[in-house]
Amino acid sequence: MSRGLQVPDPTSSLSWPVAAVLALPLAGLVLLLAQPRLDLHWEHHPSHFWLVLMTAAVSFVLAYVTNAAAGTHRDARVLLVSLAFLASAGFLGLHALATPGVLLAGSNTGFAIATPIGLVIGSLFAAASASPLAGPRASAVLRRRSPLLAGLLALMIVWGVVSLAGLPPLDGAPAVGEAAGALIALSLMGAALYGAAAWRYIGFWARRGGVVTVAVAIAFVLLAEASIAVAFSRNWQLSWWEWHVLMLLGFGAIALGAREEYRRSGSLTAAFGGLYLEATLTRLDRWHGRAIAAIAAAADRGEPTDPVLAALRLEGASADDVTLLAKAAEEVRRLDASFRAYLPSPVSIGVRGGGPAPPLGGDERTVSVLFADLAGFTTFSENRRPTDVLVMLNQYWAQVVPAIEAGGGIIEQFAGDGVMVIFNAVGDQPDHATRAASTGLAIAEVGRVVAATRDDWPIFRVGINTGRAVVGDVGAAGRRSFAVIGDTTNSASRLASVGSPGQVVVARATWEELGPGRDGDALGPVSVKGRRAPVEAWILRSGS
Secondary structure, eight states, rough: OOOOOOOOOGGGOOOOHHHHHHHHHHHHHHHHHHOOGGGGOOOOOHHHHHHHHHHHHHHHHHHHHHHHHHHHHHHHHHHHHHHHHHHHHHHHHHHHSSSSSSSSSSOHHHTTTTHHHHHHOOOHHHHHHHHHHHGTTTHHHHHTHOOOOOOOOHHHHHHHHHHHHHTTSSSSSGGGGGGGTHHHHHHHHHHHHHHHHHHHHHHHHHHHOHHHHHHHHHHHHHHHHHHHHHHHHTTTBBBHHHHHHHHHHHHHHHHHHHHHHHHHSSSGGGGGGGOOOOHHHHHHHHHHHHHHHHHHHHHHHHOOOOOHHHHHOOOOOHHHHHHHHHHHHHHHHHHHHHHHTTHHHHHHHHHOOOOSSSOSEEEEEEEEEEEEEEEEEHHHHHHSSSSHHHHHHHHHHHHHHHHHHHHOOOOEETTTTEEEEESSSSSSTTTHHHHHHHHHHHHHHHHHHHHTOOOTTTEEEEEEEEEEEEEEEEEEEEEEEEEESSHHHHHHHHHHHTSSOOOOEEEHHHHHHHOTTOOEEEEEEEEETTTOEEEEEEEEEOOO
């Protein structure tokens, strides 16, 4: 079963104290109906009108915001929830007109039963939002978004016109208790649908969390209780006022939940993110990633980001979304600048390119490996404070690293006073041996220049070798490192120890790759640590 269809046991996630509090209105209604003397009468027309109108206004705002979010992100669940809000808001607004003295001298059936009709229609949309219509069949719902919205609005308009004109069957005085017979059955059906939807939304909340998600679940519980109260309450009695208050509390809970999520996310449409379908969230993640990358790329190129932000607005992003995306892009650029210096360039390029990490392992190819270290570094360090040693190293690296980058080398690692550089590790550098030789000579030269200002500082010596090696990632899934593995790298580090301070020593393979323009002195076969056979080497004076 897919993750989007799993529903955990809601009772294990929703605390019993909350469930008990939500059951209090229903218990109160039962008490009022069982004890008519407690069901006090209070008929105050202005209070009724403004209470109902305020509740309808809150529901209408929720309907508008959720419908906008549903349209922007093409989410069937949020669309159905918005239609549930709209049905409740519209018909509740019509019920407000049933207040005697507003438009009519007295109430009529059409205006009086508008609320239970709106609740029933709303319950159908609420139940649909927690059904396969908001899952596997979501595309069918989205295709009918406009007809559904237009049909619901048309129904409310026709209902209001017929009721206002006193046309049958909505003419005449309302039945006692504002509902009778079939209307009671419809109200009870609406209560059952709201209850089923609430149960599902508690499951969504248990799996995903989110203030708005649990607020919608609570609102559906309150609307279910309001539907029962509508069916059995007595006009202008406490039981009758109860369902008005329940509806206000239900919509108010969602409004407060959305406000809390908005304060947290900074985006009004993102405030309803807990309601989105899994497919919508995946699509949003990809869109956000592309948007942030586009903004960051424009800033990296030194171009103004306003055209990119304007394009995002045309794609449907709100002003809040655009602001958040711009801030996220700036944070990505800051983090990129912070971490890029710690990673070899192939790694940083791969990370910035996105996508999953490549599998461990690598490709075998011909590379040139340069290893440089400071001759006499150990003796120097013995007589210096660690901070002084670090100052010395950083002053050297400040000159050496630009020389390496200018030659097109990739720093595989720093190792104390040593650095390993790879040429032709990524891409295609057919002249990698020449690049390595030129870089090695440049390192020796900048090292001599820096050392000239400090008589007691050690001097670089360099070893270079060319051959086959495996280039890729080594380590484990949770911790990996870019590496170049093979005897070629080992020989380069050993050759560095053969030369004197300030010298660049190359192996036969590198010497032969340099061609006729090379200049140097042959050392002949030399013994190096870790190798059984001697290695032919040359002291390089010029690589081309």
